[in-house]
Amino acid sequence: MTIKQMIKRNILDTPPSGIRKYFDLISEMKDAISLGIGEPDFETPWSIREEGIYSLEKGKTFYTSNAGLMELRIEISNYMKDRFSLSYDPQNQILVTVGGSEAIDVAIRTFAGPGDEVIVPEPSFVAYKGCVQFAGAKPVTIELKASHNFKLQPEQILDAITERTKAIIIGYPNNPTGAIMEYDDYKAIVDVLKDRDIIVISDELYAELTYKGRHVSIAQFPEMKDKTIVINGFSKAFAMTGWRIGYACGHPDAIEQMKKIHQYAIMCSPTTAQFAAIEALRNGRGEVERMVNEYNQRRLFMVNGFRKAGLDCYEPLGAFYVFPDLRSTGLSSDEFCERLLKEEKVLMVPGNAFGACGEGFARATYATSLDNIREALARIKRFVDRIKK
Amino acid sequence: MEKKLLNLLKSNARLSEEELAVMLDTTVEEVIAARKRLEEKGVIIGYNALIDWEKTEYENVTAYIEVKVTPQRGQGFDKVAERIYQYPQVSACCLMSGGFDLFVVVEGKTMKEVALFVAEKLAPIESVLSTATHFVLKKYKDNGVIFNRVSKDEREAVIL
Numbered sequence: 001m002t003i004k005q006m007i008k009r010n011i012l013d014t015p016p017s018g019i020r021k022y023f024d025l026i027s028e029m030k031d032a033i034s035l036g037i038g039e040p041d042f043e044t045p046w047s048i049r050e051e052g053i054y055s056l057e058k059g060k061t062f063y064t065s066n067a068g069l070m071e072l073r074i075e076i077s078n079y080m081k082d083r084f085s086l087s088y089d090p091q092n093q094i095l096v097t098v099g100g101s102e103a104i105d106v107a108i109r110t111f112a113g114p115g116d117e118v119i120v121p122e123p124s125f126v127a128y129k130g131c132v133q134f135a136g137a138k139p140v141t142i143e144l145k146a147s148h149n150f151k152l153q154p155e156q157i158l159d160a161i162t163e164r165t166k167a168i169i170i171g172y173p174n175n176p177t178g179a180i181m182e183y184d185d186y187k188a189i190v191d192v193l194k195d196r197d198i199i200v201i202s203d204e205l206y207a208e209l210t211y212k213g214r215h216v217s218i219a220q221f222p223e224m225k226d227k228t229i230v231i232n233g234f235s236k237a238f239a240m241t242g243w244r245i246g247y248a249c250g251h252p253d254a255i256e257q258m259k260k261i262h263q264y265a266i267m268c269s270p271t272t273a274q275f276a277a278i279e280a281l282r283n284g285r286g287e288v289e290r291m292v293n294e295y296n297q298r299r300l301f302m303v304n305g306f307r308k309a310g311l312d313c314y315e316p317l318g319a320f321y322v323f324p325d326l327r328s329t330g331l332s333s334d335e336f337c338e339r340l341l342k343e344e345k346v347l348m349v350p351g352n353a354f355g356a357c358g359e360g361f362a363r364a365t366y367a368t369s370l371d372n373i374r375e376a377l378a379r380i381k382r383f384v385d386r387i388k389k
Numbered sequence: 390m391e392k393k394l395l396n397l398l399k400s401n402a403r404l405s406e407e408e409l410a411v412m413l414d415t416t417v418e419e420v421i422a423a424r425k426r427l428e429e430k431g432v433i434i435g436y437n438a439l440i441d442w443e444k445t446e447y448e449n450v451t452a453y454i455e456v457k458v459t460p461q462r463g464q465g466f467d468k469v470a471e472r473i474y475q476y477p478q479v480s481a482c483c484l485m486s487g488g489f490d491l492f493v494v495v496e497g498k499t500m501k502e503v504a505l506f507v508a509e510k511l512a513p514i515e516s517v518l519s520t521a522t523h524f525v526l527k528k529y530k531d532n533g534v535i536f537n538r539v540s541k542d543e544r545e546a547v548i549l
Contacts (some may be wrong), residue, residue: 023546037544122440297397297412368542370401374408 014133017126018353032345033376034268035364038175040239040320044276045099045287048238051279052272060271066263067255068096069274070249075281076247082205084217086230092252095259096277098269100205100233100246101102104169105131106261107201107229107248112137112166119160119168121152121357123176123323125203128169131353135164143357146325149314150179154188161192167199170218173206176354176363177323178299179318183216194223199254201229205246206319208237208288215318219249226251229258234273236319237288238280243273295320298366298373305377306364309384323351327360329387338364343386344379390415393404394423395432402436441528441536451525452497452503453478455489456511457518466490469516478506489521500524 004012011281019036026032043049067073073090080086088094097103104127113138120128121142132139140160144150152170172181181189193200200218207215219228233246246269248258262268302322306313311324326336333350340346351358366373393413397404406424410417427433437444442449458469473493474482481494493511497503502523526540529538 020546027546034542037547039544039547041542041544144472293393300414301412369540 010133010136012267014130019126019349022337022341022347022349026345026347030339032341032347033368033372033379034347035368035373035376036347036349037367038365039241039367040236041367041369042239042291044238044240044243045280047283048240048276048280052276054274056227060275062271064096064268064271064274067094067259068269069271069278072096072274072278072281075278076249079281080230080232080249084215084220086217086225086249088221088313089252093255094248095248095255095262096269096274097233097246097248097262098246099235100203100215100231102262102266102269103126103229103231103233103246103258104201104203104294105134105247106258106265107199107231107254108132108167108169109138109261110133110254110258111199111201113117113319115164116166117162117164118166118183119157119198121168121170122154122167123150123351123358123361124169124171124354124376125175126354128171128203132169138164138267140165141355141357143355144179145357146314146361147236150174150177150323151181151185152189154192157189160301161196161198165198167201168193169201169203169365171203171205173210173215173318174321175206175319176320176321176349176351176358177361178319180210180212180318181216181218182213183220186216186218186221190218190224191220194221199227199229200224202231204230204232206236207232209292209320210318211292211297211299212317229254234277234280238277238284239291240273240276240280243270243276245269245273245277284359294320295366298370301370302364302366302373302377305373306380309377309381310388311380311384320365322364322366323361324364325361326351328332329384331387333359333362336346340380340383344383346376346379346383390419391423391427395421395427398424398433398436439534443528443536448498449496449499450500450503451528452500452507453523453525454493454495454511455521455523456491456493457520458490458514458549459516459518460490461516469514472514473511476506476510477496478503478510481496 026034073094076094077088077090078088080088083288112135116137117140118132118137120139121144125345129139142160202218204217217230219225219230229248229250231248234240234310303313307326317320333352339352348362348364351361406417406420410420442469460466461468470482478495479493480496485492495503507520507522
């Protein structure tokens with residue numbers, strides 16, 4: 001047997017992310033502009049970085065308790081209460097993880113396995129489907145529509161539910177569409193889910209990056225609170241991607257079992273990052289607001305630019321992505337992105353990398369400087385004009 | 390809207406009115422009117438480029454000068470401040486709390502030129518009691534901008 005033959009079927013069968021090849025192409029180009037990287041372009045605010053450094057100077061280099069520093073869990077509990085009106089006991093309802101990504105993986109593994117189905121609305125974060133497959137469960141996709149502003153529709157959930165359905169993954173504000181779900185949008189969803197034994201894994205990493213009203217969590221509905229695992233983190237809100245720190249909140253019985261996987265797999269999240277995260281929650285609000293304000297201005301700038309370039313573009317109200325409709329050019333997502341990169345040296349990620357129904361769209365991020373955005377949009381306009389001529 | 394406009398212009402005064410309108414989610418007419426209002430009220434006094442003279446071949450020195458003065462009857466510090474800030478060499482002049490009264494920023498081509506200005510113009514002013522001149526040796530940050538920082542995007546390709 002070859003090594004490859006010895007590898008588990010469900011690992012081999014999971015395709016690598018479709019984003020990769022574009023990054024390989026752009027790495028060899030000069031003067032290329034990437035609108036492809038899904039992380040803040042801001043450095044972590046200095047007071048947060050300094051607190052991390054200070055913890056190292058004081059020799060805080062040991063493991064923390066598996067669930068995370070109690071001081072941090074208390075801050076997370078306060079934050080969830082203040083920002084989202086969600087109350088979680090720091091003793092047994094909060095698990096500090098290695099980024100939101102680990103929390104997603106652990107939540108899926110806790111609730112779904114072979115023979116189970118997990119509903120994954122698409123287009124969405126590329127890891128959801130993979131994590132479901134690695135857990136041995138079957139992802140059942142829902143195709144979100146531009147005509148619904150990429151919001152989840154109750155009928156779609158009803159259609160996807162079978163007796164095997166164990167969980168549904170909801171990710172709003174959404175990567176890659178920038179869509180958000182508002183209170184009324186959730187109402188109809190809650191009606192479908194409240195009396196069913198289905199766990200909601202709610203990925204709310206982009207919660208702070210909401211540009212219309214305040215972020216709504218499905219866990220705010222009392223009938224959904226116990227059945228929902230809320231996942232949040234520091235990467236997007238506080239520009240702390242490289243620190244790898246996030247958290248999951250939920251019912252004590254769920255968190256207890258998730259903690260088991262977490263402690264056997266990786267012990268605890270990085271200690272330095274945990275100390276930095278405490279500072280982020282205590283004193284980071286002003287910096288969050290500054291960054292959100294700037295993202296918002298770039299968001300408006302970019303949406304306007306795509307529309308002026310002749311591409312339909314529904315208004316994204318969250319995260320830091322714009323998801324323009326390419327269909328008027330007659331090109332597929334892949335053709336558009338490949339030619340745009342080769343002819344104008346601008347990288348966008350084809351929408352189908354986030355699920356088949358993302359075909360006809362592409363993702364651009366405004367987590368880059370305004371100068372970059374301005375230049376990229378000028379090139380995109382030139383490109384679209386040429387195609388449409 | 391005015392505050393947001395001011396903040397945007399402070400960070401980049403070269404944004405066009407159309408760009409400002411888009412970013413503030415308003416109309417070009419609104420932006421033009423608001424800017425005109427702010428300029429007429431003297432809220433926006435000017436638009437400067439932020440220059441790192443160190444990187445040029447031109448010589449330029451800056452001195453921060455602490456000045457102690459005797460306030461004049463009926464006019465306080467305003468009169469003497471006026472006598473000082475009229476000089477073109479003076480780029481900033483503020484009334485201060487604490488150990489001295491006026492804080493004066495003077496720019497010139499050479500240290501000698503600035504020192505001569507202090508000795509011949511500033512110090513002899515009647516109500517000036519004393520001056521202490523501090524020359525800037527290196528500028529790390531000015532107007533919220535860090536100098537000599539290479540702004541290179543170091544984010545690596547990551548799949549998400």
